[in-house]
Amino acid sequence: MVWRGYSAAAAAVAAAVALTVVTGCGSGDGTDVASIVGDFASAIGDQDVEAASGLTTAPEPAAESLGATFAGMGAKTVETTVNKPIEYSDGTASFTMKTTWVWPGQGTFETDTSGTARELSSGWKVQWEPGLVYPDMPAGSRLQKVRTDATPAPTVDSRTGKVFMKMEPVNEIVFDPKAAGRKSDAAITSLAHAIEPIAPLITAPVIRKKVDEAGGRPVTAVVLRDPDMKMLAADPEKITGVTVDHAGKLVMDDRRLSSPLEDGLTNYWTAVRDATAGWQVQLVTPGSKPRRLAHEQGPPAKDIPTTVDQNEQLVLGDSVVDVAQPATMMTFDASTGGILAMAQNDEAARRKVAAGTSYATGSALDPVFGAIDRATRGDSGSADDMLYHFGLGVKFTAPGVSLPRGTAIRPKVSSAQFKPNDYQASMLNMGALGVALARASAGETGAVAPYIIKGATTKVTGGALGQFTPEVARDVLQTMTQVAKTGDASDLTGAPGLRALVGTNGPQGPGWFVGLHNGKVLVIYCEGDKSGTAALQVAQKYFTVSKR
Incomplete structure (x- = not known):
């Protein structure tokens, strides 16, 4: 051999x-x-x-x-x-x-x-x-x-070098309705009771819905860490149709945190592990430990540095929970475009609101379009180019950020025919706009693409970022200052020096808030009735929690 x-x-x-x-x-x-x-x-x-x-x-x-x-x-x-x-x-x-x-x-x-x-x-x-x-x-x-994977597994680190996500042993509690048979309903009730002390939101109706959506195939009711298993009300494996699969999973180091960024960061982490994975050929005999015959294993992958701020992530999580309708918030470093945090409430998670998906902007961008219209004097081609320079109308593919499903609509604007409800932008677009404006206020005239993995390049398609006209930026910044002082954002407290864009796409939304404050760009996206008010509510909670 x-x-x-x-x-x-x-x-x-x-x-x-x-x-x-x-x-x-x-x-x-x-x-x-x-x-x-x-x-x-x-x-x-x-x-x-x-x-x-x-x-x-x-x-x-x-x-x-x-x-x-x-x-x-x-x-x-x-x-x-x-x-x-x-x-x-x-x-x-x-x-x-x-x-x-x-x-x-x-x-x-x-x-x-x-x-x-x-x-x-x-x-x-x-x-x-x-x-x-x-x-x-x-x-x-x-x-x-x-x-085979080299050990230790790489960690995903925050902007300060602290561990943000790490691989940890987990227990996947799986329910198989076919194995449960006629006792399926009783088993689901028993399972919900067993996990209630650690997962009270995973109720019997929630598990039944998962089973129905899976067409009768086995479903994972919940994934728990090893310490969580000691807090259960009963042993899940004693319930008919329930098995517990042991695996390793990338999880938040701080158990208080959760973020839509987890999926994209996990995908990037998995790709890094795949690139450094090894293999082993084994002789497997029933009743005996597998015997290694040959193997190839590379060195452990390096830890993954990101722009994420753990404290900011915690603040954003607290900021979105009180809103009853779908609410999602992102913050960016105003000078570099690095993504600091992203959080959403359960309603937004069910709607699968994503950072890269385009949504109607409504009146939120009216000050931007007005400034560009005045600068280009009705030239739609020049208007499009200027939008691209501000990070609007382009698609960002940032390593570590999950891509939306389907194809996003590429917006166009004409100063003569433009209608607010015709334009769409993603939260990444809005973040790039805010960063461009913040950089302009600091004397910089070039836009930068948002990113989350340090050292990784964000791909920009559909247009080109570039140098933007300082006069346009000053025009928009002046309006943003007025919005914060005397306009729709004037009721917000605890945010000195705030500059903001606020708007909705009609009574049913969506509603947007784009703010520049304290070296950060805030982007809030809400859906449903009075979504503009909801976006302001999230912003106020953010400014309140940030001071604690």
């Missing part, structure tokens, strides 16, 4: 459309030993369980063993080579076979095995034994390739 790292030779094997099988000089008519052994090796190369097992003296156990190994190894291609069998006078023959399992981009695993063939009344057959798969392999065993 030989393991080899991935090489140019292996790449050539992986790229081949068909596998090459070198066999003895058989007649090809299926009646001589060389032909049968060659066909067997060819079937192994094709990972054809039925064909390979049918050429053996024991098709059923051969099919079981080969099927388990093919599934466990998951090789892209398999190459087999056999030597010409040596026949003996007692109607038997011996042969050797080399099998190479290939995983493109990862490596190869080779085995050298020996076997025998017997001439029966029906013709030559390969004498089945597990040792054809791996030398001295016990009956009932299989080969398998498993992923």
Whole structure:
């Protein structure tokens, strides 16, 4: 048995459309030993369980063993080579076979095995034994390739270097309605009671809804950390249809925090782990610990630095909870565009409000459009370009930030035909606008793209960020100051020096608040009736909580 790292030779094997099988000089008519052994090796190369097992003296156990190994190894291609069998006078023959399992981009695993063939009344057959798969392999065993990850797992760190998210053992409490059968309703009630001390919001109706939406398939009722399991009212595994799966998951280091940013950061973290993952080939025998046969493992991945501010995340979480309708809030560093935090209430989470999804802006951007119209004197092309320079009308793809599903509408504006309810922007767009205006007030004239992973570049499509006209920025900033002093945001307290844009898209919203304050850009998005008032309510709670 030989393991080899991935090489140019292996790449050539992986790229081949068909596998090459070198066999003895058989007649090809299926009646001589060389032909049968060659066909067997060819079937192994094709990972054809039925064909390979049918050429053996024991098709059923051969099919079981080969099927388990093919599934466990998951090789892209398999190459087999056999030597010409040596026949003996007692109607038997011996042969050797080399099998190479290939995983493109990862490596190869080779085995050298020996076997025998017997001439029966029906013709030559390969004498089945597990040792054809791996030398001295016990009956009932299989080969398998498993992923390995270097330890320790990387952490996702905040802007100050503190751990924001880390991998931790978790317990996935899974309910299978089919396993519960007629006791399904009673089991759901019992499960809800068991987890109530730690997960009171996961009620029986909530679990039933999950089951209905899953079409009767198993559902994860809740994911709990190890300490949480000690606080349950009853052991979930004693409930019919409930199992507890143990796994590792990236979770918030501070249990008080939750954020829509978790999904995007987890996806980025997973990609980093995938890039540094290794693998191991094991011999698995029932009742015994898997035996490592070969492995390849790289070094641990580096921790992931982000722009997230943990204290800011906690403040945002407190700011959105009191609003009854969907409310989402993001804050950005006003000089760099780094995302500091993002939070939303349960209603917004159910609506799947996302940072990169475009929503109607209504009257919120009227001061921006008015300033651009005056500067471009009705030239729609120039107006579009100026919008792009401020971060509007473009799409941001920021590593670590989840992308919205579907295609966002790319807005256009014409000073002659523009209607507020025709324009759409994402919270990232609004954040980029706020950062551009804040930078303009500090003497900078170039927009920057929002980002969350330090050192990663945000892709900008649909237009180009660039230098914007200082006069336009001053015009908008002046209006924002008036809005905060005497306009719709004038009732807000505890925010000296605030500059704001406030607006809605009609009575049913959505409503927006974009504020510049204390070196930060605040973006609040609310939906439903009186959403503009709701956005101001979130802003006021933010300014109040920030001072605590």
